Amino acid sequence: MSRTESRLSRQKIAAAALAIADKEGFEAASMRRVAQELKVGTMSLYYYVKTKDDLIAAMDDALMGEALLPSLPRDWRRAMMEIAKRTHAVFIRHPWALVAMLSAPPGLNAMRHIEQCFEALAETSMTTQQKMTLLATVDDFVFGHALRAAAADATIDAEFAAAQLATGAFPRLAAAFGGGRVEANKDRFERGLRALLDAGVNEAS
Amino acid sequence: MSRTESRLSRQKIAAAALAIADKEGFEAASMRRVAQELKVGTMSLYYYVKTKDDLIAAMDDALMGEALLPSLPRDWRRAMMEIAKRTHAVFIRHPWALVAMLSAPPGLNAMRHIEQCFEALAETSMTTQQKMTLLATVDDFVFGHALRAAAADATIDAEFAAAQLATGAFPRLAAAFGGGRVEANKDRFERGLRALLDAGVNEAS
C-alpha cells in the first residue's frame, strides 16, 4: 500500500467534513469531530488546514467542484441554463455553504466554474465585460434563490404567521392567503433565469 | 421616569446586539457582550429571548424594519425598484444577516415587507399568484446579489487567483483579465432587477 494513500490531505479532510455536515448538520462538523472520523488527532488537521475557516473554504470548493458540468451543450442559453440549474441543485442540498461563502475566498473550482461559464458564452457576440456581467448576474440569482429556498424550508413558523394575519394588520397578505393558499410559482427559478439570459442577449445586440 | 423605560425588552436587546454587530462584527455580539452593553446579567436576556437564534431572528427582523419604505411611489415598477434597492442596501451593510436568515423564521417586519410589495403591485392586472411569484423572484435576486457582493468584498484572494491564472489552466478567464482588468458591470443589480420586472409584466399580459 502506497504511503500517500493513508496520508491526510486538505481534500480528504474536506471530504470527511462534508460527509459529517451532510449527515449531522454543518455545526456537527467541528475540528474534533472531523479528526475523530479520520482517526487522527485533532491538531493533526492543522498541518493541512490553516484554520477552521480554511477548512470551510475547502469544503465550499469541493462543492463548487460538484457544480461543474462534465460537458457543455452547444447552445449558449442551454449551457448557461444547465450550469445554473446544477449549481442551484448543489447549494440547495448544502445551504450552510451559502453562509460559508462569506468567510471563504473563491478556490480552484470556483475559478473553474467561471471558466466554464465563459466557455458557454464563447461563441456569442458579447464583449468580455458583457459576459462577465451576465454570468455574475446569473450567479447572483442562483445563490439568492437557493438561500431563500433553504431559509423558507427550514424556518417557516406557520402558527406565528397565521396569528399575525388574523390581527388584520396585513390586509393584502391575508387576502392572498385567504383565498386558497396561494404560493409563488414553483418554476420561478427557471423563469427568472430565462429573463436574465434574455436581457443579457439584448445588451449584446 | 416610567419604569417600563428602564426595563428590558426583546426589541431593546435586539437593538443593542445590532449596534455591537455593526461596530465589532457579528461574532462579537455574544450573549455576554450584549448583556454587558445593557448593564445586565447575561442570563437576564433569556427572560425575553428564548435562545441565541431567537435573538438573531429579532435582529434580522429589526433590519427588515429598516428595509421598509415610508411611502410608496405610484408607479408599480418604481415602487418595486425602490423597495428592492432599499432592501439591498440594508443587507449590503449587514451581510451576517443573510446567514441568519437560515436559522430565523420571518418576523413581523418580514411580513410587512411582503405586504408592502403586494401594495406596490395592487393596481396591476396581475393575479395574486403572479404577484407572489414576482415579489419572490425579486427578493431572490436582491438577497443573492447582496450575498455575493458581500462575499466578494470580504474575501478575494488576489494573490492565489493570479498564481492560478498564470498556470494556464484558465485560458478564457486569463484572457478576460489579461486585457485590462475587466469587471462585471457595476449596475448589474439594477439591470437584472429591471429584467425580472419586465418578465413579470409579460407574464401578466
Add this chain to the structure above:
DNA sequence: CCATCATTTCGTACAGCGTACGAAGACGAT
C-alpha cells in the same frame, strides 16, 4: 403593614468550541 404570590433578575456550572504551543515520532540523507 404584612403575607403571599407572580414576575423578573442573575450567579454558578458545564460541555463544547477553535487553536497556540511545544514535545514527540517518523523518515530520508549522510
Add this chain to the structure above:
DNA sequence: ATCGTCTTCGTACGCTGTACGAAATGATGG
C-alpha cells in the same frame, strides 16, 4: 548512528450558549 525536516498530536486557555435554581423585586389582598 546522527542529523534535519516533515508530520503527528496532547495539553491547556479562553471563549461560547445555556440549564438550573436561588434571589430580588413588585403587585395584590387581608
